Amino acid sequence: METAGTAAPKGTAADTQLVEIVLPGITEPEGLQIRRGEIPVPGAGQIVVRMEATGVSFAEQQMRRGRYYDQPPFPFVPGYDLVGTVLTAGEGVTPGLVGRRVASLVKVGGWASHVVLDAADAVEVPAxxxxxxxxxxxxNGITAWQMLHRKARVRQGGTILVHGANGGVGTVLVQLARAAGLHVIGTASARHHDALRALGVTPVEYRTEDVPARVRELAPGGVDAVFDHLGGRSVIDSWRLLAPGGTLVAYGSATTRDDSGSKQLPVLKILGRVWLWNTLPNGRHAYFFNVWAGRALGKDRFRARLSADLTQVFESLRRGEVTARIAARLPLTQAAEALRLAESGTVAGKVVLVPEDGAGTSAAQTQ
Structure with missing residues (x-):
């Protein structure tokens, strides 16, 4: 295998070879490998999607450290989601789907030039x-939409606190919240404050300010919801900042990304606190959000809800309520550089991987 900083062979046609990025084990980004092979053939009910864009999310940052709480055994192809065009379809799939642009949430497998999906897991991208x-x-959009509209359900005019308001989920979440008529307080480093103010967010500097004290100044009666991806001590402070009847939505443990030991323990601690807090007679509610937990509804209901919610997010984009923030576009075979860039904390928006022939004139085209 090649390392994931190696350029593809010149003249490789887009649909003659499968290219995928392999995470072989706990490694630095430069340890990612490139594997080449034959383009897969779809089975019954399946489609093959030619990837046009796939992203670098916080999940991959945890996975390469072995810290994502339900990641598969090594080696595997990472890539939490993707967008692409349907290349071929198997038996039982509506023929009209071929040639359509679709999006899919896959958890792993997205960092590949061609991906096999169940057709039912594809959501059409609007023209x-x-x-x-x-x-x-x-x-990012599914997570933000479902946390805001399916879990917190804050009434218009309410106030929420979003930790990491400049991050991938946070950026979408604050825009959806503003579109819903909510007041938003957002934590971020100082260099992102002007951008947050432009979105109508009241920023709080988490490195130099006492966040709980500052939020209490801004919302003396407490906030109606807190969205916390940090875990650890932060989730306790978040619970204490809630107004009566407020809702805490925890959805990660970012502060433990570089820790050693059990990768499940940080999440189990949050789950334990959520259970305990929900037994208290104070009218507040707590959730640990995991988009995949919706599968408990049944496969068909889960897919229908995910499709409906992602369609709502795309419509918000078309209406201008949400903007797509692309930090950089890099070729798939430069996944190592993309992962390193995403982990640097120096960019705003999402680092996107694209096919070799879709990378533009620059290896790291920023916007």
């Missing part, structure tokens, strides 16, 4: 929405 723009809103 006029570009592949990279749509990609920034798949896992």
């Amino acid at each position: 006029g929405v570009g592949a990279a723009e749509a990609e920034t809103l798949v896992v």
